[in-house]
Amino acid sequence: METLTHQGKVLRIMDFFHYLPFPMLKVMNTIDIRSANAQHMYHPMIDPKAVAQTPPLILERGDGVYVYDIDGKAYLDTVASLWNVNVGHNRPEVITAIKAQLDKLAYYSTFQNTSNPPAIELSVRLMRLFATENMRKVFYSSGGSDAIETALKLARQYWKLNGQSERTQFISLKWGYHGVHFGGASLNGNPLFRDAYEPLLPGCHLVQNPYVYRNPWNEEDPEQLAQRCLQDLSDTIERVGARHIAALVAEPVQGAGGVIVPSESYWPGLRQLLDHHGILLISDEIVTGFGRIGSMCGARAWGVKPDIMAMAKGINSGYVPLGATLVNERVAKAWDQPNVPAAMMHGYTYSGHALACAAANANLQIVESEDLPSHAQAVGNYMQERLKELLAYHHVGDVRGKGMMSAIELVQSKSTRDMLLPPSPYIATLVNSARQAGAIIRVQGNRLILSPPLVFSLHDVDETLRILHTAFTAAEKT
Ligand SMILES: Cc1ncc(COP(=O)(O)O)c(C=O)c1O
Known part of the structure; x- marks a missing residue:
């Protein structure tokens, strides 16, 4: 690494700023920003x-x-x-939308009952895009880990509102990746993401995933492997007891775990098994949402309708951080029950951020118009x-x-x-x-x-x- 000096004295970057009367940007132009990075x-x-x-x-x-x-x-x-x-x-359509919103109102919180036009427009758009999945409401956040955390909390609250408060536990797949918050990290199926931060959330259970190239049975037939994995899930549900399980969380194609593509029968089998036990299906669509595997969401590629979808990334192509957790009719109804107090004691300062939502509206316009x-x-x-x-x-x-x-x-x-x-x-x-x-x-x-x-x-x-x-x-x- 190169060394910075002033009057013969070796400087740390902090010292360097101290000696210079220039504004920060000018300083960054004059020093080697490569060495400043790691410092x-x-x-x-x-x-x-x-x-x-x-x-x-x-x-x-x-x-x-x-x-x-x-x-x-x-x-x-x-x-x-x-x-x-x-x-x-650098898509001009998205940049123009962000700039136009910036000229009106960069940001105002959506806590309690304030709102903004881009967030409302995006909500309507998302419900239209995911009408096939019967999605009914959306809760905004600032990224994928937030969207997962929101999904887990809404799943728990759903069961409380339905009088089954003992349904608190979660199931996820080996090699799955669900972000870095304590909830998502507790579900991560790769120990690399967990070890440094354990102990994590109790009551999280991993099941075998349909990884043809590596699996404990050396099963190379994708359909046979799907059946073995579903049996493992069924055994896990029996062992833990369905009455304790809130939801299963899975990616339609596991991404960070190594792009693990299940066979055609796996997701339908998963949905069937969960329905049998009343367990919610949370689809982690953070990578697969908005077209990456050839359908508007990943679950649709397998003909499956999740109860909750966690989305981020492709929602606005990363122009401004945004996460979204969508819930279907079944889940939303829990909050509609008359005379049942159901406050959502969850939310982020930047939930429904106007710039992020404006970027999403322009981005999704492109996703749709260019199919x-x-x-x-x-x-x-x-x-x-x-x-x-x-x-x-x-x-x-x-x-x-x-x-x-x-x-x-x-x-x-x-x-x-x-x-x-x-x-x-x-x-x-x-x-x-x-x-x-x-x-x-x-x-x-x-x-x-x-x-x-x-x-x-x-x-x-x-x-x-x-x-x-x-x-x-x-x-x-x-
Ligand atoms: C499937 C999946 N879930 C969750 C996340 C976490 O998203 P973020 O990094 O935006 O918090 C990621 C990030 O890559 C992801 O791939």
Whole structure:
């Protein structure tokens, strides 16, 4: 890391600000902002020591499916930032909507009974978009973890309002990811996200997930595996007792856990089992919502209607933070009961933020007018097909996905399927070579994840493959 000095004295960044009479922005132009990054800023999901050792990629501009760093180098964004910039970067329609709202009213809380036009318009739009799922009401928040936390709390309150206050526990799937709040973290099916923060919420139970490439039975037939997983769920419900279980939380395609795509019968079977026991189904649509797997929500791809849907990310493509928790007719009715006190003692300062909702309205206008779910399906099919080419490389054990979600699973050897994990020179070379060749790719654990903007074209897929071949060829030489 470069050192800053003043009159021969070595300075920490804080000292540097102290010596300079300039406003902060001017200071940031004069110092090396690369070294300033690690000195005072923590980054999510990484050891701060690793951040200090590696110069950050500092991005300052975006346009469509490309982002540009502070040196002007262009990168194809194969991950839509974090599965979320679905309409692409710097869309004039979204920016204009945000600016127009900013000129009127940037923000006012929606606590108790104040409201704003963009939030109301968005609520109407969401109910129309998810009429198939019988959604009736929405509760806004500031992101995916909030949307999950809201879902869990509403599920518990639902049962209290219905006189079954002992239904407090939750079930989720192994390898599931449900954000970072204590509720969501308690449901996370990957110990990596839990270990540092345990003990977490009691009464959370994990069941086997339909992961064909790795499962305890070595079952390779997707339909047979779905049945085994459903049996595991059924056994868990019997063991815990349905009368104690509030809800099951699951992603229609598990994302951060490695893009695990269930077979056709899994979600319908899940819904049937939960209905049999009266348990609520919370669909974590934070990645799959608004088109990523080829349908307006992920559950719809499996022909299933959840009781609650947690949404964020693609709702406004990340232009302003926003989360939304939708509830169906069944759930909403609990709050409609006459003479039953039912205050929602839950909410965020930024629930229904006017700028975020204005961005969402403009963003969803694009999603609908460009029919991005269908586009994602068509271009996604092509992407899934082309990605199979990567199976030719020594350390690629599995390639899988649906729509605009894919994972390439890296293994030490194809026969043992042992995971190839960081810090592996193979993985480092893969990421660095891709970056040099002009693409941002994301490796999480032993999976290379692709989740491009939904506006990706066939040409963009070809360009991604060209860069991936370059990166894998370089990695094979390590
Ligand atoms: C399926 C799923 N649920 C919840 C979250 C948490 O969302 P956020 O990071 O906006 O809090 C994520 C984030 O990636 C996610 O992928």
